[in-house]
Amino acid sequence: MADTLLSITGLTKAYPGVVANDDVSFDIRTGEIHALLGENGAGKSTLVKMIYGLVAPDRGSMRIDGAAFAPGSPSEARQSGVAMVFQHFSLFDALDVAENVSLGMDDPPKPGALAARIRDVSEAYGLPLDPHRLVGTLSAGERQRVEIIRCLLQDPRLLIMDEPTSVLTPQEVEILFETLRKLKTEGTAILYISHKLEEIRTLCDHATILRRGKKVATCTPAEETARKLAEMMVGSSFATPVAQSRTRGDVLLEIRSLSLPAPDAFSTPLRDVSFAVAAGEVLGIGGVAGNGQDELLAALSGERIAPAGTVALKGKDIARLGPVARRDAGLLSGPEERLGHAAAPNMSLIENGVLTAARRENLVSRGFIGWGDARRFAERVIDAFDVRTPGPGVAARALSGGNLQKFVVGREILQRPDVLVLNQPTWGVDAAAAAAIRQAILDLAAKGAAIVVISQDLDELMEISDRFAALNEGRLSAARPVAELDMEKIGLMMGGAHDMEVAHDVH
Amino acid sequence: MIRLEKRPEPSRFWTAVTPLIAVALTMVVGGMLFAWQGADPVEAIRTIFWDPIFNPQFAAFTRPQLLVKAGPLILIAIGLSIGFRAGIWNIGAEGQYIMGAICGAGAGLAFYPSESVLIFPLMIVAGALGGWAWAMIPAVLKTRFGTNEILVSLMLVYVAENILASVSSGLLRNPEGMGFPGSRNFKQWDATHNAELISGTGMHWGVVFAFIAVIAAYVLMARHIQGFHIRLTGEAPRAARFAGVNPTRIVILCLGISGALAGLAGLFEVTGPAGQISIDFNSGYGFTAIIVAFLGRLHPVGILLAGLLMALTYIGGELAQLMLGVPGASIQLFQGMLLFFLLATDVFTNYRLRFAAREVS
Structure with a gap:
């Protein structure tokens, strides 16, 4: 030609x-x-x-x-x-x-x-x-x-x-x-x-x-x-996630005017963030990378302690509690970075299971780890989420991104959280694995958990969320039902045009 | 071109084999060094590694020395290894070892000449506390002000050495010692003498504590959630924080354990083999223990073996100095080489060599 x-x-x-x-x-x-x-x-x-x-x-x-x-x-x-x-x-x-x-x-x-x-x-x-x-x-x-x-x-x-x-x-x-x-x-x-x-x-x-x-x-x-x-x-057909009908229950997680200074020069401060998620609901939080996603997850997971009264789980203030106490209370989370944050690269899947499930799955008694139980828990995650690995003893870094992501998301879901917060749950994950993870999120919501999904993939958020809010420079827009949004409105929310809501809600 | 390629998983085979290769390489290069010094290399290597245990002429004297020297090395290295697993680099065990000895000895000497059975246990506690307190200085500075524990702990060694020089000719000096520097001799004071427990073996309380430490460290690191958190902190600090591990706690815990164990080693040394506080009772065990910890792959059982091996090079080295006239410094060089080769061959645990055509990158 x-x-x-x-x-x-x-x-x-x-x-x-x-x-x-x-x-x-x-x-x-x-x-x-x-x-x-x-x-x-x-x-x-x-x-x-x-x-x-x-x-x-x-x-x-x-x-x-x-x-x-x-x-x-x-x-x-x-x-x-x-x-x-x-x-x-x-x-x-x-x-x-x-x-x-x-x-x-x-x-x-x-x-x-x-x-x-x-x-x-x-x-x-x-x-x-x-x-x-x-x-x-x-x-x-x-x-x-x-x-x-x-x-x-x-x-x-x-x-x-x-x-x-x-x-x-x-x-x-x-x-x-x-x-x-x-x-x-x-x-x-x-x-x-x-x-x-x-x-x-x-x-x-x-x-x-x-x-x-x-x-x-x-x-x-x-x-x-x-x-x-x-x-x-x-290379094969895969199931599109299907949402089962869900009934909206009580508010399980409520964030009230949460502000946190940036921990270092490369982070974003959180500014007056408020939202609530109810049982059976998926809240999608969108936004361009670097607008406070990691910081929000850290404030919810307990890695950073928040000012008293800003984070309430089932009506109880948990803002001053650390990650272990928050897990005990039923709030689980999954950070964006798989290797090094959600999982330790050189440790086995068994050990990475213990990482967050030690207490909720009773893997520890009197301070001693029951490695048999830990192995069984890792195997359950591997089976339930179709993690492709030679076995649970393999180091996390040997798994492909999609498989490790299925493992770390599955690890939290199998612990039956009341509230689950995930940051970029399908980032860098192949389409089939992403569909499986989204389906698992929807199933968990159908069982009555409240779920927050932070993602930069708008298609994903539109697919699985009930309501959508956007992060912009550490501020969170008001959450709005996905059904009444289109790409233009979402873009304005992500760009920080918060007054749009005012104009919209007044009539 | 030769390239290093990261393995998907650390190789179990190489983890086990690198210490052996490092020992072999040290023997080869050390032999060359001795040859250059004018000694027969084969004989030198035999003198260092074989004669201390098997030569009928020396073994009766040198064999017990093996445990005497290995005891403090293992005790200190076990403590260090726990911190190293968490990525907390206590380089100042020598200082904690000296301060443990001073505090333990001081606690005992305060009750001289009592023969109470409680004195020795009291000294053990004081020794552990002394080492612990000295290690708390870098720990607190690190957690409060973010200072580097490597530098602080290392600098505190020199402070400890000066304190040692001061007390051995001042505060703790033997009043009946005719003005010579050095404390009373614990070997002549039964209540405090850390004597050989089984005659002819070199086994003293320090060796017993070292064995206990090996077992305890093994259980801690392999089975206990606290050991898991220590390893997690070293492997992935962010993941540790996500798991709910308090990094400050880990720093305090790890430096505390290594300081206390180094202090214990100092106390057992000064009441046993050394016999008294003197300007130079410390034989650099605190530094050599760093090599022992790495040579033993930071694993308790490995450290047990590495401690024995390093003790062997000490004894064999002295023997070679005596018999072959090689300079004492060449023995230190020998020990240093061991660590050097270990770290060099260690690369193969996580990487493999690829012989491949050059590529623009």
Whole structure:
């Protein structure tokens, strides 16, 4: 085809013990947005690292405009017109935008000229950005713009974007999509990596789906259902979580005007957070990362003691109690970070079971751990939540992210909590495992537990929550029933437009 | 190019085998060192590792020394290992050992010349408290002000050494000692003498306490929730806090245990093998115990074996000094090498070597 920009043929890359890419071939045309879709560990990052010259393929070849393309380094890739925006930004907080941009360029122009060009590009593509602002003062969305502008200044012909929307609010996502569509009309090809299916369906012209290193299909995502795409990604059909009918009971957990100062310079203070969750109810808490999610979880789990009277469980004040006493009272939690926070990486699943279940499951008597009981508890979690592991004696770090997440969530659910608080319960988890975890959350709610799910995955929150609230700079919006929300309203809540509620509730 | 690749799980095989490899490498490189010093390497190694136990000429004298030297090393190392498992690095056991000896000896000497049976138990308690109190200084500074326990505990060793120098020529000096520095000799005072319990074995109360400590530490770390919390704190501090472990408590507990055990070791040493408080009664056991703790993989049984091995190098080293004329410093070098090789080979527990083509990264 004449308009093929990048042609990939038979790319193979093996790492010890795993074939990351196995004979992958597909073409990217000029002026198309091409999605690269796959679960974690499907080989997406290895593939783009090969295109960007970070990793050399074992076999296979690439051609750009019909000419052989085998970049030995990112700068060689950039000379051939390939640019990449990474998921994790590489920016210096203490430098301003222009300085950061020039640091990432192979041949930066003079500072004055650069600032002018940054202004031009940011205006041309609808990405407002002041070249003289310090990067430390920018939001995640603005930081991403710095990275994108850095790429655009080099007039790329292929722009690779690795999970660009994971840090953005819905409004920022819209701005990004406009930019990408504009680039597309100018003939720039975009390779868009994501596992968010709805995004891909609205944005991308074609999608290449990877599963366990192999290309499964190239399709036109707009013509497929999200469910079909997910099944191609996972390789089998899986049950969509079904909510059983639930009866709303008494309020089990109530937070009243909880304020906590930030423990260090990298944290967010909690500001006057209030909410209540009733038995049989799932409250979804959304928000862009870094707006107080970790701090809220720590205040609920008891890792940080809250001011008296701010946290009430079943009507009793537990604000001054630590994690052990809160667990005894029936409030369990699951932090975002699996390795190192929810679980100790080098310890076995048995020991990681004892970590939170020691008292509720009677695994300890007179201070001595009953390892037999502990093993049986770990085995129960493994069975009930289909954790794929050779056995309970395996170290937590040897499990895949999804399996360990099933274990740590299952560990709390099997302890029959009255209130369960989870932060990012399906983050980085494959689709089938995520569906299983969501189903377990819904089942637990149906049995009369009150559940708080903190997540950055809005689709997830819409799927499982009864009510939704958003965290913004440590403030929590009022919770509203999910049924009366749409993406625009959610975006406003996440952006901190709290007065919207006032306007809404008055009529 | 050779690359190190992280293993999915720590290798059980390498955990067990690295101390043996480290000992073997130390023998090889140590032999080369002795050869360079002009001694026959094979003979030197034999003198250090074989003769103290099996040579008919020396064994009757050197064999009991094995327990005499291993006792304090094991006792201190057990305490240190508990802290090390929690990521609390008490490097100042030597100071706690000295302060335990001073406090224990002082408590006894206050009652001189009583022959009450209560004196020795009192001294044991005072010794443990002395070491404990000295370890509480870095513990409190760490928990209150966030200071680094490595630096504070290490610096306090030098303070303790100066206190030792001061009391041995001042407060605790033997009034009948004709002005020589050093306290009364406990060997000549039956109520306080930590004598050999079974003749010809070197077994004294310190060795008994060391064995008890090994068993107690094993039970604590393997079976008790407190030991689990200590290990959890070392493995993943955030997970420990999530589990409800109070980090301040763990710091106080771990430094307290290691300080008390070091203090006990000091008391048993000064009332037994050393016999009196003197400027240099301490033989650096507090520092060598760090090597013992790591050589024993921070595991109680491992520490028992490592303590015996390290005691052997002490005795064998003295023997080699005597018989072959190798300098005393080369024995310390030998012990240092052991730790060095252990840490070096330790990498293989968590990593494996890969011989692979170079890759741009």
